[in-house]
Amino acid sequence: METGKTSSGPCPPVETFEDLLRLDARDPRRMHLDDCPRCRARLIAFRSFLERRPLPAGADPGDARRRLSAAIRAESEREGRPRPSRPRLPRFWRIQILWKPALALIAASMLVVLLLRPAGHGPDVHSPADHSPADGSLVLRGQPSASMPLVADWAPEGSVRLSWPAVPSAEGYRVMLYGTDLEEIARLEAGRDTMLVLTAAQVARLGPSGGAVFWRVATLAGGEPVSVSAPATLQLP
Amino acid sequence: MKTKQTSAPSDAELVRVALADRSRPNGGRAASLLLERYQEHVYLWCLRFVRDHERALDLAQEVLLTAYHRLETFEGRSSFASWIFAIARNRCLCSLRRSSPLLDDEDAAADVTDPAPGPAERLEAKFEEEAALDLVRRHLDPLEQTALWLRCYEGLAVEEITRLLEIDTATGARGILQRARRKLRAALDATSRR
Numbered sequence A: 001m002e003t004g005k006t007s008s009g010p011c012p013p014v015e016t017f018e019d020l021l022r023l024d025a026r027d028p029r030r031m032h033l034d035d036c037p038r039c040r041a042r043l044i045a046f047r048s049f050l051e052r053r054p055l056p057a058g059a060d061p062g063d064a065r066r067r068l069s070a071a072i073r074a075e076s077e078r079e080g081r082p083r084p085s086r087p088r089l090p091r092f093w094r095i096q097i098l099w100k101p102a103l104a105l106i107a108a109s110m111l112v113v114l115l116l117r118p119a120g121h122g123p124d125v126h127s128p129a130d131h132s133p134a135d136g137s138l139v140l141r142g143q144p145s146a147s148m149p150l151v152a153d154w155a156p157e158g159s160v161r162l163s164w165p166a167v168p169s170a171e172g173y174r175v176m177l178y179g180t181d182l183e184e185i186a187r188l189e190a191g192r193d194t195m196l197v198l199t200a201a202q203v204a205r206l207g208p209s210g211g212a213v214f215w216r217v218a219t220l221a222g223g224e225p226v227s228v229s230a231p232a233t234l235q236l237p
Numbered sequence B: 001m002k003t004k005q006t007s008a009p010s011d012a013e014l015v016r017v018a019l020a021d022r023s024r025p026n027g028g029r030a031a032s033l034l035l036e037r038y039q040e041h042v043y044l045w046c047l048r049f050v051r052d053h054e055r056a057l058d059l060a061q062e063v064l065l066t067a068y069h070r071l072e073t074f075e076g077r078s079s080f081a082s083w084i085f086a087i088a089r090n091r092c093l094c095s096l097r098r099s100s101p102l103l104d105d106e107d108a109a110a111d112v113t114d115p116a117p118g119p120a121e122r123l124e125a126k127f128e129e130e131a132a133l134d135l136v137r138r139h140l141d142p143l144e145q146t147a148l149w150l151r152c153y154e155g156l157a158v159e160e161i162t163r164l165l166e167i168d169t170a171t172g173a174r175g176i177l178q179r180a181r182r183k184l185r186a187a188l189d190a191t192s193r194r
Helices: A014-021 A028-035 A037-050 A061-080 A091-116 A200-206 B011-020 B025-050 B053-069 B080-094 B106-110 B119-139 B142-152 B158-164 B172-193
Strands: A137-140 A145-147 A151-154 A160-163 A172-178 A184-191 A195-198 A212-221 A224-229 A232-235
Touching (some): A014 A028, A014 A037, A014 B080, A028 A037, A037 B080, A037 B142, A037 B158, A061 B025, A061 B053, A184 A195, A195 A200, B011 B025, B011 B080, B025 B053, B025 B080, B053 B080, B142 B158, B142 B172, B158 B172
Antiparallel strands (some): A137 A145, A137 A224, A151 A160, A160 A195, A212 A224, A212 A232
16 A cells, blocks of 8 residues: 655755744645655654653653753853953063064964975865865864865766865775764765765755755775865755 | 833844854853753753663753854754754764664664764665655555654654654554554565565
């Protein structure tokens, strides 16, 4: 017996349910909520989250209130604690004291850039031609950062080719995808390749059409990540 | 004697103050007040999953502090309640690991927990969930679909599903769930015979 209807598009995130419920009952997005078992269940779960229901066995809301409040306040105080301030010096002395560390910082930065620049290569050696690289940067543990452009090329059938420049001494790469809530939604091993293709079906599972996810690449050595790029946005078709 | 009527600030107002004055005591207080409004909801939600007061407190604290640190990412397009619910729900579901939730027996599946399933497992679980959704849609009636989904993917207790779905039969949601699982097993058997 087949009683269910065909899917009417991807499920919307829980956060949007309240807005969708205000839509006209004939709106396809509203109809999806009524039709989809997953959305119906999530909506019921959300309502149950908010309601004052009978306490489950073992509940101690008084203790929970006390301890959770203390944890929240401790975090808030820790973040909001002002840094210890020193007595302010006259303006002339402030300038005299500040310019020396600033100069030292600039000199150190220039030295780092010179050291990291590969001999005989221009600064854009890793940028594939005809692409507009995303703004990624490779952050090495304990070392300064260098640029790592991440590129996403979409094929007409809906697959996407993710690519990145080779990193010397890398033994492999790992691609990590995140939702807009920054929860990791996928982790894919690329081996030694500097590219990975997500099929249209895989892309469809990443999120709703028109939405976006983030992705980043970890460089592996000895099976462990030794560096990771900054995240780039992947706009879903 | 005149009395001054004051009303509690709305969630949206607290978010605004918390984000505007984040580094000042005022902002910290607003964020604390906002999260304290939901701490009991979050705690009870977590307790439903782990069935242990101390573990529920650990989970709830994780959820609340995550919300505190990610407050900047709350865009105000949805209510704060649904935003923090999404965090709590994701965190609690991540703490559960089930091999085949649709077909597992109630009691066997209920206490199997894992504090941190890996991302590969989560992706696999996501794909399995899509396949399960398709199966459920094709073979179950709407009441069975909702009951099974609430049990397997939202982690609600059988008694709670009975109450929420207003099932007034003698066996409550348990009977519906058993029937649903029987149907799915039969459907899978039929598929494998082809």
